[in-house]
Amino acid sequence: MCLGIPGKVVEIRDDGPLRMARVDFGGVRKEACLAYLPEVQLGDYVIVHVGFAISQLDEEEAMKTLEILRMLDPEGMDMELGSMVEEAAPKAPRPPAAAEAAPAGPPPASGPA
Amino acid sequence: MLRVPGSTTDLLSLKARGADVRIVYSPLDAVRIAAANPDRQVVFFAIGFETTAPANAMAVWQAARLGLDNFTVLVSHVLVPPAMCAILESPTCQVQAFLAAGHVCAVMGWTEYEPIAARYHVPIVVTGFEPLDLLEGILMAIRQLESGRAEVENQYARAVKREGNLQAQKTVFRVFDIGDRKWRGIGMIPASGYHLRPEFARFDAEERFDVGTIHTSEHPACIAGQILQGTKTPLDCTAYGVLCSPQKPLGAPMVSSEGVCSAYHAAGRGLATPRAVPLFELTRSEP
Amino acid sequence: MSPDRRPMADPFAGPSAAPTEPFAAPDPAGSALPDPAGSALPNSAGSALPNPANLACPAPIPERARVLLGHGSGGQLSAALMREVIGPALAAATPGGPLNDAAVVEVAGQRLAFTTDSFVVSPLEFPGGDIGELAVNGTVNDLAMMGAQPLALSLAYVIEEGLPIEDLRRVTESVARAAGRAGVRIVTGDTKVVGRGAADGLFVNTAGIGLVAVGVSVGADRAAVGDAVILSGPIGLHGIAIMSIREGLDFEVEIASDTQPLNGLVAAIVAACPAVHVLRDPTRGGLASALNEIASASGLGIELREETIPIPGPVHAACEMLGLDPLHVANEGKLVAIVPASSAEAVLVAMRAVPEGVEAVEIGRVVADHPSMVTIRTIVGSQRIVDMLVGEQLPRIC
Structure with missing residues (x-):
């Protein structure tokens, strides 16, 4: 319904009245308008929809979600988590404790039941 | 958009017949096209839910600021909460819980959903779009159902705040008013869409071009x-x-x-x- | 959410019609939109817009009365055009049945593979290659997918008036380099020039003949239950490289087209497993369309495992951004080999020893279930049907 994808702000410039950014989406860079996120700084993660950043990602919350999901299946889920890890990983690497403490999930090949 | 069937044709077929139909990534790109081609009329299809409205509002705003007289928008914006209420009001309603679209809420927040959850006693979970977000959103909804709760919960906390994006909402309401909107296959839902405010009427494609009254008809077999x-x-x-x-x-x-x-x-x-x-x-x- | 620190100017305060910018601008002089002139806008030359009143079209347009761009996308519309228009009209001239990308013709006891292909890529040069290299590799690969080694190619140009001579020189030099790499000679050709607007810079056609290795017989209908489906490397690079420079969508991405000749890789496969059942290069329409063609030609099902399919990070990211399925994105230097399961390991080893196949992997099996249908077991454990690309691959942004 509404594709919105997380990316990292790698360049900010004021272009006329609009604050614009180059946002890196895992190796793809595209221009996005920051008019609706005036506080955003270089290195922040934002969600971009039709060329506009509409939300800044909260890394702490992203990590919480990751941990909950990892507990469901600590091994098999990592690949699917790719883009979420991308959002949260750079400043907050995966805490090994969370994975170790998690109950053993089904083997990755079988996937979640 | 290009493939969505209209009453008699779709935009891809019109393109094949010579219409200049282009895909843009951002509504601002459409404004740029208009600015660079003052001798041509550019009509942008401003569609979508609340998520897209801030971008479309900004496009209209910029067109106004640049004084463009060759840029218009065909507005067909729809709003989620009135549609939820319409479904819940229906005597045939079978919906027990809602996953509220995360990116709509990134813009609008979820305060509008709180009275809906309370009035209809229906759980609403603001949910992200990754497959595992959806699984967690469903899990949260089921837990509410199992414990008899009906609240607004936020699974997508990494991207959505309760109040949403205030800056974006401000621009949306500078440019758009809320009004009735006809939904395909459903019918008119009161106060369920955005329309350009009178100050921006000159950017309304329906005003600029005499398109008469457009009636769309659905295929009779389509439910x-x-x-x-x-x-x-x-x-x-x-x-x-x-x-x-x-x-x-x-x-x-x-x-x-x-x-x-x-x-x-x-x-x-x-x-x-x-x-x-x-x-x-x-x-x-x-x- | 941060407090609303930047007050909005009231756009309607003055008699002036134009509102001021919604946010306090660092540049108080109302300057232009970001990048108003610098951005590559589609050129405005040409006719005026059609009258919108005419577009309302009170009479229904006959379905499929005209060719859509999607008819050339390699997906279901292309197949329909072949099935409903070209096939029947050619029926009398094609006793061998439906036409494929390449054919095998018996000449004096030798089996010759024969193919022709036209190239209309725009722009002519793109990250990782150009139209000349693409034309040689495309035809070499069509021959290779018949299990053949290329012998000779033709080269024909349709040039639009006004093309810089230097561009033509560069493309032609690139043709020569690509032919050298594939070990094939260019033996004949043709040049035509058409008026401005009658072509898009340069169209290239190449035809080729090749010799099918003795004992090798490949065909999409030869897939058998239990066969291994092997992919030669990561998918989506060509399509995304082209899309990244397409007008209106342009984005920066550090990937290049994968255009390369596959005849060396095919030689390695055939040496390891002369009984190889199917070879197919997933070009337009992507991996999904190639596998669907195989499933439907063999009347069998194909089951893929999502986690085994190599999708480069930037391709994945670009597909997320544009709402595309990587399985539908074009490749120009990859192949799918369907081989008996007992030979799969030997074929993988042989492929990985060749530069074009170092990343070869098994991605699924041919199954008796769901005939003529391709399915994928997703990472979250669900199963879905992988359809052919329907028509033109359209970005879907909202």
């Missing part, structure tokens, strides 16, 4: 409206998979991959066919 309201599944539709397929969609839910009919077509056809079990047969266990 998209009932499917969208959750009272029927695509398997109840006589056209599904026969007259209607992703190659030749009759209604919007068959067009894009996340449309209900298209998703059924991708997941169910010929495989372990999901039986047409009405959702309401799921029993609600008491806490």
Whole structure:
């Protein structure tokens, strides 16, 4: 319904009245308008929809979600988590404790039941 | 958008017949095209839910600031909460819980949903779009149902705040008013869409061009409206998979991959066919 | 959410019609939109817009009365055009049945593979290659997918008036380099020039002949239950490289087209497993369309495992951004080999020893279930149907 994808702000410039950014989406860079996120700084993660950043990602919350999901299946889920890890990983690497403490999930090949 | 069937044709077919139809990534790109081509009229299709409205509002704003007189928008913005209420008000309503679209809420927040959850006693979970977000959102909704709660919960906390994006809302309401909107296959829902405010009437394609009164008609076999309201599944539709397929969609839910009919077509056809079990047969266990 | 620190100017305060910018601008002089002139806008030359009143079209347009761009996309519309228009009209001249990308013709006891292909890529040069290299590799690969080694190619140009001579020189030099790499000679050709607007810079056609290795017989209908489906490397690079420079969508991505000749890789496969059943290069329409063609030609099902399919990070990201399925994105230097399961390991080893196949992997099996249908077991454990690309691959942004 509404594709919105997380990316990292790698360049900010004021272009006329609009604050614009180059946002890196895992190796793809595209221009996005920051008019609706005036506080955003270089290195922040934002969600971009039709060329506009509409939300800044909260890394702490992203990590919480990751941990909950990892507990469901600590091994098999990592690949699917790719883009979420991308959002949260750079400043907050995966805490090994969370994975170790998690109950053993089904083997990755079988996937979640 | 290009493939969505209209009453008689679609935009891709018009393009093949010579119309200049272009895809842009951002509405601002459409403004740029208009600015660079002052001798041509550029009409942008401003569609979408609340998520897209800030971008479209900014495009209109910029066109006004630049004084463009060759840029208009054809506005067909729809709003989520009134549609939820319309479904819940229906005597045939079978919906027990809602996953509220995360990016709509990224813009609008979820305060509008709180009275809905309370009034209709229905759980609402603001949910992200990764597959595992959806699983967690469903889990949260089921837990509410099992414990008899009906609250607004936020699964997508990494991207959504309760108040949403105030800056974006401000621009949206500078440019748009809320008004009635006709939904394809469902009908008129009061106060369920955005319209340009009178100050921006000159950017309204319906005003600029004499298009008369547009009546769209649906294919008689298409039951998209009932499917969208959750009272029927695509398997109840006589056209599904026969007259209607992703190659030749009759209604919007068959067009894009996340449309209900298209998703059924991708997941169910010929495989372990999901039986047409009405959702309401799921029993609600008491806490 | 941060407090609303930047007050909005009231756009309607003055008599002036134009509102001021919604946010306090660092540059108080109302300057232009970001990048108003610098951005590559589609050129405005040409006719005026059609009268919108005419577009309302009170009479229904006959379905499929005209060719859509999607008819050339390699997906279901292309197949329909072949099935409903070209096939029947050619029926009398094609006793061998439906036409494929390449054919095998018996000449004096030798089996010759024969193919022709036209190239209309725009722009002519793109990250990782150009139209000349693409034309040679495309035809070499069509021959290779018949299990043949290329012998000779033709080269024909349709040039639009005004093309810089230097561009033509560069493309032609690139043709020569690509032919050298594939070990094939260019033996004949043709040049035509058409008026401005009658072509888009340069169209290239190449035809080729090749010799099918003795004992090798490949065909999409030869897939058998239990066969291994092997992919030669990561998918989506060509399509995304082209899309990244397409007008209106342009984005920066550090990937290049994968255009390369596959005849060396095919030689390695055939040496390891002369009984190889199917060879197919997933070009337009992507991996999904190639596998669907195989499933439907063999009347069998194909079951893929999502986690085994190599999708480069930037391709994945670009597909997320544009709402595309990587399985539908074009490749120009990859192949799918369907081989008996007992030979799969030997074929993988042989492929990985060749530069074009170092990343070869098994991605699924041919199954008796769901005939003529391709399915994928997703990472979250669900199963879905992988359809052919329907028509033109359209970005879907909202």
